[in-house]
Amino acid sequence: MKKHTAHVITVTVTLGVLAIGAGAFVYSGLYNIGADDHHTKPVFAVLQTLRDRSIHMRSKDLTVPNLDDPQLILKGAGQYAAMCTSCHLSPGVNDSELRVGMYPQPPNLSKVHVDPKDAFWVIKHGIKMSAMPAWGKAGHDDPTIWSMVAFLEKLPGMTPAEYKAIVAKAPPDEDMDMDEGGSHSHGDSDAHAHDAAAMGGMDMKGMDMSGQGAASAPSPATVGSVGTKPLGDGHTHP
Numbered sequence: 001m002k003k004h005t006a007h008v009i010t011v012t013v014t015l016g017v018l019a020i021g022a023g024a025f026v027y028s029g030l031y032n033i034g035a036d037d038h039h040t041k042p043v044f045a046v047l048q049t050l051r052d053r054s055i056h057m058r059s060k061d062l063t064v065p066n067l068d069d070p071q072l073i074l075k076g077a078g079q080y081a082a083m084c085t086s087c088h089l090s091p092g093v094n095d096s097e098l099r100v101g102m103y104p105q106p107p108n109l110s111k112v113h114v115d116p117k118d119a120f121w122v123i124k125h126g127i128k129m130s131a132m133p134a135w136g137k138a139g140h141d142d143p144t145i146w147s148m149v150a151f152l153e154k155l156p157g158m159t160p161a162e163y164k165a166i167v168a169k170a171p172p173d174e175d176m177d178m179d180e181g182g183s184h185s186h187g188d189s190d191a192h193a194h195d196a197a198a199m200g201g202m203d204m205k206g207m208d209m210s211g212q213g214a215a216s217a218p219s220p221a222t223v224g225s226v227g228t229k230p231l232g233d234g235h236t237h238p
Contacts, residue, residue, distance in 0.1 A: 035101065035102065035103040036101075036103070038103065051127065055118050055121055055122060055127075056118065058121055058125075059115075059117040059118050059120065059121035060117065062117045062120060062121065064116050064117060064120075064146075064149075065146050067116060067146070067149060067150040067153050068150075069150065072146065072147045072150045073147070073150045073151050073153075073154060073166075074166065074169060074170050074171060075144070075147040075151075075170065075171065076146075076147035076148040076149070076150045076151030076152070077151045077166045077167050077169075077170040078167065078170030078171065078172070079140075079144065079147060079148045079151070080148055080151050080152070080155070080167075081167045081170065083135070084109070084148075086098045086099065087099050087102070087106040087131070088106050088107065088108065088109040088110075089108045089109070089110055090110055090160075090163055091110045091155075091158050091159055091160045091162070091163040092159075092160035092163075093110075102131055104130055106131070106132070109152060109155055109156070110155050110156060110157075110158060110163070111156060112156060113153075113156050114152055116149050116152075116153065119148075119149045119152055120145055120146060120149050123135050123136075123140075123145050123148055123149070124136035124140075124142070124145050
């Protein structure tokens with residue numbers, strides 16, 4: 001009994017000392033929080049795992065709508081061009097003045113594939129201390145966010161010409177009356193055919209333009225969870 005009591009006391013004291021030491025370290029301000037000084041490897045590993053697991057646990061039960069709907073993809077193209085390119089870039093753009101100074105650095109979404117469920121959750125809810133906003137708080141409803149996810153499914157490997165073509169065809173928000181299911185409310189197959197034809201020979205499944213299909217582009221990388229590069233390797237933001 002005495003040995004057990006001594007063991008409990010030793011463990012309690014040790015944990016107390018560690019807690020006090022951790023608190024003192026945090027309060028001291030010794031850890032550099034500046035964006036131009038990357039996390040240490042242990043801190044990076046903890047934050048990356050926390051981020052990925054947190055997103056996956058909250059996104060895994062989402063129901064994904066039809067992401068091959070041409071009108072949904074067109075709407076997403078316009079949303080992406082208006083809101084996302086400063087941080088997540090576009091085909092043919094290597095960096096931006098805003099992105100280069102960010103840490104964690106947002107992923108170049110023209111080069112990585114993001115899991116659709118994870119992408120939806122990140123776009124809607126954002127990520128703490130990463131500069132990734134919660135677009136759901138900014139008035140973007142679920143159908144609009146799914147349109148962005150639909151576009152992200154087609155973006156990796158897209159050429160600059162393909163990107164410019166689809167963005168040029170993207171309709172204004174007021175012309176995209178989306179229903180709760182994430183599909184457009186025009187309601188007939190002719191509308192789908194018109195939207196597909198309006199995209200200048202682009203095949204929505206492969207995003208192939210006349211004479212220069214996305215299949216000829218290098219295969220994009222796949223990021224299993226949030227579609228971000230590691231928090232500390234030059235960088236990430238989904």
